[in-house]
Amino acid sequence: MNPLIQQLRRYGHLNEAAEKEIEQRIKYFSKRKGEHFLKEGQHVSSYFVLSKGLIRAYFFKNGRELNSWFGEENQIFGSILPVYTEKPSFENIQFLEDSEVYAIAVDDLNELYRKYPALNLIGRKIAEEVCIVLEERIISLHTESAIERYQSLIKLQPNLLNRVNLGHIASYLGITQETLSRIRR
Amino acid sequence: MNPLIQQLRRYGHLNEAAEKEIEQRIKYFSKRKGEHFLKEGQHVSSYFVLSKGLIRAYFFKNGRELNSWFGEENQIFGSILPVYTEKPSFENIQFLEDSEVYAIAVDDLNELYRKYPALNLIGRKIAEEVCIVLEERIISLHTESAIERYQSLIKLQPNLLNRVNLGHIASYLGITQETLSRIRR
């Protein structure tokens, strides 16, 4: 069973015809560690799922890379911006391990929304769930100290620490690597 | 024309029957400055619009109030959490000026979604737009200094400064009132 379809089913039911056409449009990629899935200014994919691997999303600020999130297996994620506005994303998405991805292109998704309106319920649920995740991140950044943010992250994505180096984690938390090292001690 | 319907129309088309029933379920409130629209643990409203007035959303952290956002006239806002999970919000919503509100209850909205599936497209668009706004706030908190966050806020909601005292702004920015006062100098 296609891992992206599997994720979509968590949010709502689709009839067979819709599901079949979605499946036809889902593309599979196999990528090596270090490769990019998406670079700033492109707008290839809307939603996607890793059946294997690990990714990070990052952007540039004053010439420095800043991580905005990490994605692990069997989560659904993507960039909302291109889906909503058809504008490209300012984010870069890079594989941190050899990975396998199932993805649907922005244009395909928008056509599917037109053709199968029932899909909008699923799209709504996904976007609402993303809102809730984003709100939690805002609260974390708004109210928590570096130590607390670190603890929040371990609670949310406990495996991450074994898969990603500290520099990436520090960048996500909005602190320097040195501070993170001191926090952990 | 009902101000909430007017906002919904910005996201997509609804047939007459749907629009009529939505309009019937929209409730009007007139509230005085200082009154609450929503207190922590309730889940009255999903989406709403002010035709007049100003509100803030806030929550408690270690006994202190922290502002999470401000709402002005002719914006659509609400709490996604109750719509998505049917769980109550942890936020409080209070009027900062005498206000007039058009609102739709969570239960009504969910029934409308069932009855008029086309509404899901609008719900999806709204949630997607909220995601984009939330992402901007995350970037601001993640990467900007207090001064930059202050400037970002003025750019986004320039009238706010004339309508709200500095304590509220500082609480939104995640800094103390003293620091905000020094920044402004």
Place this chain on the structure above:
DNA sequence: GAACGATTTTGATATAGATCAAAAAATGCC
């Protein structure tokens, strides 16, 4: 327009986290 409370500013000091530099430890490679 005096008096009160609320809001904003100013001052002195404390602290979390940044920066720069270098050492130590871990990892990968031949």
Place this chain on the structure above:
DNA sequence: GGCATTTTTTGATCTATATCAAAATCGTTC
């Protein structure tokens, strides 16, 4: 197993922002 590279830790100092206290300003009411 030894060398090179990357990652993590440690140290010294600096800076942005917090805290606590008090003064100044503003707004409202009688």
